[in-house]
Amino acid sequence: MHQLVIEEFQNRFGASPTHIVRAPGRVNLIGEHTDYNDGFVLPMAIDRAIWIALRPRPDRRVLLHSLDFAEPTDFSLDNLTHAHGWSEYVRGIAWILQQQGFTPGGWEGTLASDVPVGAGLSSSAALELALLRAFWTVSDFEWDGARMAQLAQQADHGWVGIQSGIMDQMISALGMANHALLIDCRSLDVELVPLPDAIRVIILNTATRRGLVDSAYNERVAQCRIAANFFGVPALRDVSLAVFNTKAENLDKIIRRRARHVISENERTLQATSALRRGDAKTFGELMNASHESLRGDYEVSSHELNTMVQIARQQAGCYGARMTGAGFGGCAVALIEAVVTEDFVKSVEAAYTQETGLQPNIYICQAGDGEKVVSASQTSEVSKLRKSE
Numbered sequence: 063m064h065q066l067v068i069e070e071f072q073n074r075f076g077a078s079p080t081h082i083v084r085a086p087g088r089v090n091l092i093g094e095h096t097d098y099n100d101g102f103v104l105p106m107a108i109d110r111a112i113w114i115a116l117r118p119r120p121d122r123r124v125l126l127h128s129l130d131f132a133e134p135t136d137f138s139l140d141n142l143t144h145a146h147g148w149s150e151y152v153r154g155i156a157w158i159l160q161q162q163g164f165t166p167g168g169w170e171g172t173l174a175s176d177v178p179v180g181a182g183l184s185s186s187a188a189l190e191l192a193l194l195r196a197f198w199t200v201s202d203f204e205w206d207g208a209r210m211a212q213l214a215q216q217a218d219h220g221w222v223g224i225q226s227g228i229m230d231q232m233i234s235a236l237g238m239a240n241h242a243l244l245i246d247c248r249s250l251d252v253e254l255v256p257l258p259d260a261i262r263v264i265i266l267n268t269a270t271r272r273g274l275v276d277s278a279y280n281e282r283v284a285q286c287r288i289a290a291n292f293f294g295v296p297a298l299r300d301v302s303l304a305v306f307n308t309k310a311e312n313l314d315k316i317i318r319r320r321a322r323h324v325i326s327e328n329e330r331t332l333q334a335t336s337a338l339r340r341g342d343a344k345t346f347g348e349l350m351n352a353s354h355e356s357l358r359g360d361y362e363v364s365s366h367e368l369n370t371m372v373q374i375a376r377q378q379a380g381c382y383g384a385r386m387t388g389a390g391f392g393g394c395a396v397a398l399i400e401a402v403v404t405e406d407f408v409k410s411v412e413a414a415y416t417q418e419t420g421l422q423p424n425i426y427i428c429q430a431g432d433g434e435k436v437v438s439a440s441q442t443s444e445v446s447k448l449r450k451s452e
């Protein structure tokens with residue numbers, strides 16, 4: 063990708079880029095549909111990313127060619143209007159920066175990605191973080207990962223029109239190689255949790271995605287608000303299982319199930335983090351399994367294909383646990399397995415899933431990668447910024 067994006071830049075602009083930035087996609091290990099309830103999540107950044115090669119422009123234009131789309135994004139920072147598709151994200155980031163009082167500069171570049179789009183691996187958050195970093199290289203604002211994640215989320219809400227939580231942007235900004243990241247989605251405090259060498263995280267793409275995902279997502283967000291109001295708290299994060307068990311009987315049946323998922327998932331996420339810290343993959347896997355059952359039964363965001371994939375994964379030797387991951391309604395499952403069984407696991411799951419569903423899954427053996435960064439030219443630019451502030 064690195065080479066590809068540079069070559070494309072040279073072909074387009076007949077010169078070398080001044081900066082290369084990249085931001086990764088993510089997979090969530092546990093803590094699903096908890097982020098917009100001010101709760102806990104435990105994702106990791108993956109070793110697949112969006113790359114942008116760029117150079118500053120003397121004017122206030124932004125021009126970006128993507129290797130995956132024929133139409134470039136091309137607009138003036140002084141005249142922001144809505145567009146379609148991926149272009150909306152570029153405009154959204156330009157919009158939020160100006161909205162928040164920053165003065166972004168113009169730039170031109172090329173973009174390449176190996177984060178599959180629409181698979182639930184957060185290609186949009188990766189795009190947003192890469193764009194923020196691209197703007198940073200040609201502007202004069204401080205970089206703070208959590209703050210940038212918030213800006214990306216505000217762009218989603220205010221420009222793109224998606225009510226996303228904060229998990230995807232936070233992990234794309236702050237992930238670290240060989241670690242998962244516990245994120246407190248209220249305070250935005252983070253803790254790195256090392257991933258033991260002897261385990262592998264496998265992403266199992268069901269090759270399905272339901273159109274309903276956005277409306278169902280917004281409906282879940284609304285149901286959680288109703289539940290929080292019922293308990294008289296700002297968010298479901300503030301309700302323990304003990305309080306839930308004593309008070310929930312007067313709650314509407316569906317809302318009660320939604321709340322039970324969120325409240326129990328927060329507890330599972332904290333328990334899973336402790337398990338991972340002590341290298342207890344067995345307990346971690348059991349908590350992943352319980353998370354899936356709760357998402358399937360109480361939160362109702364799984365699908366036939368996800369359930370099939372999860373079941374097949376769990377039947378394999380060396381699998382500690384498996385669950386759907388991300389928003390749901392298709393997309394990916396994630397499994398935690400013993401590293402030594404990886405090859406057999408992948409082959410068997412692939413064959414069994416195709417046999418059961420007739421679909422060809424995509425399976426990614428993932429390493430936890432670093433969060434966004436300036437890949438080259440970073441040294442010079444970091445150093446010059448440091449010098450400026452010294």
Ligand code: GLA
Pocket residue numbers: 093094095096097098226227228229230388389390
């Ligand atoms: C999507 C959202 C996240 C989070 C997950 C569910 O990926 O973008 O913010 O809510 O769904 O955990």
